[in-house]
Amino acid sequence: MGKIIYLDNAATTKVDKDVLKAMLPYFTEKYGNASSLHSKGQESKKAMEEARKTIAESINARPEEIIFTSGGTESDNLAIKGLALAYPEKRHIITSKIEHPAILETCEEMQKKGYEVSYIGVDKEGIISPHDIEKAIQQDTLVVSVMHVNNEIGTIQPIENIAALCRKHNVFFHTDAVQSLGKLEIDAKKKNIDLLSASAHKINGPKGIGFLYVRNGIKIKPIISGGGHEFGKRSGTENVAGIVGMAKAVEMANEKIMKNQKRIKKMRDMLLNEILEIKGARLNGSKEKRACNNINVSFDGIEGESLLMLLDKAGIAVSTGSACSSQKLEPSHVLKAIGLSDM
Numbered sequence: 001m002g003k004i005i006y007l008d009n010a011a012t013t014k015v016d017k018d019v020l021k022a023m024l025p026y027f028t029e030k031y032g033n034a035s036s037l038h039s040k041g042q043e044s045k046k047a048m049e050e051a052r053k054t055i056a057e058s059i060n061a062r063p064e065e066i067i068f069t070s071g072g073t074e075s076d077n078l079a080i081k082g083l084a085l086a087y088p089e090k091r092h093i094i095t096s097k098i099e100h101p102a103i104l105e106t107c108e109e110m111q112k113k114g115y116e117v118s119y120i121g122v123d124k125e126g127i128i129s130p131h132d133i134e135k136a137i138q139q140d141t142l143v144v145s146v147m148h149v150n151n152e153i154g155t156i157q158p159i160e161n162i163a164a165l166c167r168k169h170n171v172f173f174h175t176d177a178v179q180s181l182g183k184l185e186i187d188a189k190k191k192n193i194d195l196l197s198a199s200a201h202k203i204n205g206p207k208g209i210g211f212l213y214v215r216n217g218i219k220i221k222p223i224i225s226g227g228g229h230e231f232g233k234r235s236g237t238e239n240v241a242g243i244v245g246m247a248k249a250v251e252m253a254n255e256k257i258m259k260n261q262k263r264i265k266k267m268r269d270m271l272l273n274e275i276l277e278i279k280g281a282r283l284n285g286s287k288e289k290r291a292c293n294n295i296n297v298s299f300d301g302i303e304g305e306s307l308l309m310l311l312d313k314a315g316i317a318v319s320t321g322s323a324c325s326s327q328k329l330e331p332s333h334v335l336k337a338i339g340l341s342d343m
């Protein structure tokens with residue numbers, strides 16, 4: 001394969017060489033089980049706890065509020081199902097129409113179990129109104145789950161305002177921050193976030209590792225049973241290499257992406273302005289409230305998938321929607337939610 005221009009970093013990123021370097025010893029000489037009491041095990045445990053501290057500090061949380069998981073999908077599942085199991089009297093969930101399938105499919109599963117779910121719409125820029133969320137809150141609402149940044153159109157949601165409303169009404173607030181970790185500042189305490197999902201592979205970390213932040217005092221029941229790892233909230237031998245890699249990736253993203261947002265935005269807008277010169281090209285989502293790394297455009301008269309294949313032939317990798325749903329060849333639920341037609 002020749003040189004490719006990879007523009008699909010919202011789907012996944014390349015593991016950074018320093019991240020890989022930090023991980024390698026935990027596959028080879030430092031292979032102890034972090035739950036073993038001997039020194040080889042304790043060596044792994046120490047690395048894992050240091051990583052937990054780094055990750056916690058990056059979102060202004062405490063180490064014991066971080067539960068390691070296999071990624072964003074599991075964190076989203078654990079947030080919703082774990083809360084539902086812990087607070088069975090609350091039978092209503094609020095989310096948005098533009099969430100990732102990890103939340104939408106989980107909510108559909110909950111509906112099949114008898115839960116009521118309110119799916120809140122967005123405006124034509126893809127922004128959710130906190131007022132609409134507040135209107136949907138009921139006596140038995142368990143949780144409001146609204147993503148921080150959308151994975152397709154990059155819109156940044158007013159999660160701070162939504163979280164404040166949830167706190168006022170005594171409802172838990174969860175945010176899927178898979179697309180914002182390392183790109184936007186996240187202060188879990190200041191923003192009143194109760195639960196937050198994240199994943200390493202979107203920020204040059206390895207695939208198959210993520211975390212769920214659960215604010216102290218909030219109960220969740222495990223959805224994976226076993227040896228009681230991760231404070232009894234997520235069993236399974238810890239993925240120490242992945243955890244160490246994720247902490248390194250978080251550190252690097254804070255340095256390289258977060259502090260360079262202005263420069264990245266400038267480059268993004270240069271590319272965007274060139275693309276918008278093409279007749280029939282339109283930007284989807286908000287121009288202002290948009291993550292620095294995202295462009296989503298529609299072109300009149302050409303099918304997204306055909307364009308994707310043509311660009312691939314030219315050595316440019318892009319997506320027409322969420323990587324998880326791209327095989328379904330259905331129009332994006334996010335683009336439909338902002339009012340675009342199928343054609």
Ligand SMILES: Cc1ncc(COP(=O)(O)O)c(C=O)c1O
Nearest residue numbers: 071072073100102151176178199
């Ligand atoms: C917003 C969002 N949530 C959840 C996920 C799932 O994360 P993971 O791939 O780590 O399971 C993704 C990644 O595709 C995402 O973009």
